[in-house]
Amino acid sequence: MRTDLAVVGAGPAGLAAALAACARGVRVTLVDAAAQPGGQYYRQPAAGLGAARPEALHHRWRTWKRLRDGLAAHAVHVLTDHHVWSAERTPDGFTVHALLGPEQDQPVEVRARAVLLATGGYEKVLPFPGWTLPGVVTAGGAQAMLKGGLAVPGRRAVVAGTGPLLLPVATGLAAAGVEVAALVESAGPGRLARHGRALAGKLPEGAGYAARLLRHRVPVLTRHTVVRAHGDDRLTGVTVASLDAEGRVRPGTERHLDCDALAVGHGMLPHTDLAESLGCRLDGLTVAIDPEQRTDVPGVWAAGEATGVGGADLALAEGHIAGCSAAAHLRGTAPGPAPAALKARAKLRRSAAALDSAYAPPAHWPEQITDDTVVCRCEEVTAGAVREALDLGAGDERTVKLLTRAGMGWCQGRMCGTAVAGLAGCPPAPGKRPFARPVPLGVLARQHPQEGPS
Amino acid sequence: MNPLELAGARPGPAFTVTFDGRPVEALPGQTVAAALWAAGVTSWRSTRSQGRPRGVFCGIGVCFDCLVTVNGLPNRRACLVPVRPGDVIATQDGTGQEEACHAD
Numbered sequence: 283m284r285t286d287l288a289v290v291g292a293g294p295a296g297l298a299a300a301l302a303a304c305a306r307g308v309r310v311t312l313v314d315a316a317a318q319p320g321g322q323y324y325r326q327p328a329a330g331l332g333a334a335r336p337e338a339l340h341h342r343w344r345t346w347k348r349l350r351d352g353l354a355a356h357a358v359h360v361l362t363d364h365h366v367w368s369a370e371r372t373p374d375g376f377t378v379h380a381l382l383g384p385e386q387d388q389p390v391e392v393r394a395r396a397v398l399l400a401t402g403g404y405e406k407v408l409p410f411p412g413w414t415l416p417g418v419v420t421a422g423g424a425q426a427m428l429k430g431g432l433a434v435p436g437r438r439a440v441v442a443g444t445g446p447l448l449l450p451v452a453t454g455l456a457a458a459g460v461e462v463a464a465l466v467e468s469a470g471p472g473r474l475a476r477h478g479r480a481l482a483g484k485l486p487e488g489a490g491y492a493a494r495l496l497r498h499r500v501p502v503l504t505r506h507t508v509v510r511a512h513g514d515d516r517l518t519g520v521t522v523a524s525l526d527a528e529g530r531v532r533p534g535t536e537r538h539l540d541c542d543a544l545a546v547g548h549g550m551l552p553h554t555d556l557a558e559s560l561g562c563r564l565d566g567l568t569v570a571i572d573p574e575q576r577t578d579v580p581g582v583w584a585a586g587e588a589t590g591v592g593g594a595d596l597a598l599a600e601g602h603i604a605g606c607s608a609a610a611h612l613r614g615t616a617p618g619p620a621p622a623a624l625k626a627r628a629k630l631r632r633s634a635a636a637l638d639s640a641y642a643p644p645a646h647w648p649e650q651i652t653d654d655t656v657v658c659r660c661e662e663v664t665a666g667a668v669r670e671a672l673d674l675g676a677g678d679e680r681t682v683k684l685l686t687r688a689g690m691g692w693c694q695g696r697m698c699g700t701a702v703a704g705l706a707g708c709p710p711a712p713g714k715r716p717f718a719r720p721v722p723l724g725v726l727a728r729q730h731p732q733e734g735p736s
Numbered sequence: 737m738n739p740l741e742l743a744g745a746r747p748g749p750a751f752t753v754t755f756d757g758r759p760v761e762a763l764p765g766q767t768v769a770a771a772l773w774a775a776g777v778t779s780w781r782s783t784r785s786q787g788r789p790r791g792v793f794c795g796i797g798v799c800f801d802c803l804v805t806v807n808g809l810p811n812r813r814a815c816l817v818p819v820r821p822g823d824v825i826a827t828q829d830g831t832g833q834e835e836a837c838h839a840d
Contacts, residue, residue: 315797317818322796327743328818330765334744384817404798416779416791423795427815431770432739435778435792459737515789516778659793659801662785692800697793719797 285311285359286612288378288394290366290556293321294594295586295601296400297349302605302619303398304356308612311359311392313366313380319353320346321402322422323594325429338457339429341450341487342594364390367719369397369556376560376581379729381721389725396581396608397560399569400601401553401718403587407443408548408647409665409701411655412511412520421451421547434460436543440520442466442508443547445641446484446593449491451545456498463539465495466522468529468644470505477636484633509536509650511544520544529644548643550591551700555718557584564712574617575604583608592634599627648704657705658698660691668705678708692720751821755780762819769795769802769814772825780804780814784830805832 289300292314300312312319318326324346327333337343353360364380375395382388405422412418419427419435421443427433438461441452452465474481495502503522509531510521524535554562557569562577562584564570568591569577569584577584585604586597606619651657653666663686671685679695679702682688688702689695694715695702703710740747748764755777762771769792772780779789781803793801795815802814807824810832819825 327745328765328767330748331740331743331763332746332748334746336743338742338744404794404796414788414790416789419792420794420799423792423815426795427770427773427792428739431766431773432743432745433766433770433773434739435773457737458739458742659790659799662783662788692803693798697799 283311283391284393285309286394287311287396287398287608288313288376288392289398289400289605290314290369290378291321291400291402291586292316292319292360292362293400293402293586293597294323294349295402295597295604296321296398297353298598298601299398299400299583299585299605299608300358301349301352301356302602303609303612304358306606306609306613306615308609309357309359311361311394313361313364313378313392315363315365317362319350319360319362322426323597324349325426327432328430331432333432339454345594345598361390361392365719366556367717367721369399369560371560371579381719381725386719387722387725389728396583396612398583398585398604398608399557399577399588400584400586400597400604401556401588403550403552403591404696405447405547406549406551406700407546407697408643408704409651409655409657409698410508410510411652412513412517413546414656414659415511415513415517416515417513417517417542418511418544418546421447421545424543424545425451425454428454428458434458434543435545436517436541437461438463438541439543439545440464440466440508440522440539440541441545442520442522444468444643445547445549446637447547447550449488449495451547452500453491453494453498455545456494456500460543462498462500463541464522465500465502466506466508467502467504468507468525469641473640477640480632480636481640483629484637507531507644507650508544508546512538517542517544525644528646530646531650549638549641550587551696552588552591553718554588554712555715557582557588558712558714559716559718567710567712574607575600576607581611590631590634591638592630596627596630596634599623599630603627651701651705657701658686658688658691658695660693660697661687661689663688663698665705668702672706676706678706679703679711682706753819753821753823753825755825756827760825762823766819767815768804768806768812768817768819768823768825771819772814779827780825781828782830787829803832804828
């Protein structure tokens with residue numbers, strides 16, 4: 283199929299972008315892997331579950347309603363259940379390659395004059411002994427399963443790690459009837475206070491969560507960490523301990539908490555595979571963009587977490603600005619984004635930077651990873667094996683991968699990349715994955731049938 | 737309170753699937769992972785090298801920890817695949833290819 287603008291990802295950034303571009307007279311096709319638009323933030327309960335009060339699982343429902351109603355009122359062509367695996371430049375624009383439906387074995391192509399990447403992010407989880415036990419899930423995973431499937435991981439949960447996501451996860455699980463034994467946050471309260479001015483806008487939200495935690499009697503342990511998850515074939519409890527000012531575990535402060543679920547997360551990582559395959563320049567781990575959200579590849583825009591993790595409100599502002607810019611490019615007009623969006627973006631980028639620095643994982647987290655801890659979950663590579671590779675002279679993720687297979691499995695290093703980099707003492711590197719998801723060989727073989735065997 | 741009550745869910749009629757031969761109740765719209773969680777099941781794969789149990793980890797299709805065999809087909813991501821009436825869900829041992837060969 284052909285369109286003017288292909289927007290990849292129907293989360294806050296993609297929805298705002300699609301609506302802005304469509305309102306400016308552009309034919310927009312919005313492509314997303316899920317069964318319904320919303321992304322992770324506005325993930326909706328499956329239609330078959332007949333949820334009469336989906337808003338009970340969400341924050342900012344009014345914003346979602348505005349986006350959803352906008353989508354219904356505009357002529358945006360929405361392609362759900364489309365799993366995009368690659369995007370490429372063609373002589374007359376771009377081709378977005380997707381796989382259809384849950385089976386993901388039927389290919390679909392969307393040809394577009396321009397592409398807007400709103401691919402979002404996924405959760406960063408740093409390893410610790412026991413983190414591969416069933417019952418240990420990512421904080422975002424617990425939330426996704428709750429929002430989408432109305433399912434919870436257990437009866438008594440600990441929510442742990444660091445970052446603003448832990449608050450809605452803890453309050454969401456508690457509201458859904460899970461006993462939350464503790465919210466274990468490695469950052470100390472002082473770290474947030476230090477960024478008071480940049481975070482002033484976030485205060486009401488924070489106060490709302492504090493009230494909900496209190497109402498559900500969730501004990502909050504700040505400057506604490508989970509040092510070990512216990513269990514044989516499934517999680518039965520965790521050991522938590524207090525951290526000193528340097529981020530080291532204070533000996534003698536360990537204590538046990540019984541739980542059958544642990545929702546853990548240490549921040550977010552951006553999905554940049556499509557941007558990388560299109561040749562867009564990255565800035566560290568995120569897609570580099572100009573003030574109009576243009577990447578350095580003409581005809582490709584990016585917005586939301588892919589360009590820097592900052593939350594749904596920032597994604598909405600960036601998406602709007604990107605959609606306006608793409609529409610102006612396609613229609614030969616001036617971008618003219620809403621001034622409020624530009625103002626919001628500037629302010630929210632400042633608070634995102636403050637949150638990022640306040641919620642940094644404890645400085646000495648690699649020391650907590652025992653040699654027998656599995657680091658690469660797919661290939662079952664232990665921290666000991668990674669350290670052995672480092673002793674042999676490996677100095678980066680790539681060399682560790684070549685020596686140990688860490689990062690070579692199904693997830694292509696998405697889960698272990700940060701940990702391997704941390705153990706190696708080098709900054710995490712972009713994944714450089716040619717495909718954004720696994721593709722059946724038959725689909726690849728049919729891509730260029732005219733070329734034949736060589 | 738449970739998640740269904742919280743969201744005011746009025747799901748369509750429940751149906752039965754099997755997990756490792758035993759019947760499990762599932763609701764329309766749920767993924768395989770959600771149905772198994774609701775039935776109290778948290779692991780449905782054993783790893784290729786150490787034979788360790790695994791289930792949902794990332795919950796959004798990124799980590800591939802929740803791979804499972806559904807209707808004889810291995811390597812399905814339980815967190816993405818919708819459960820359907822009559823599904824035969826089985827713990828995936830290792831790559832799952834051995835069972836798949838036997839199923840043919």
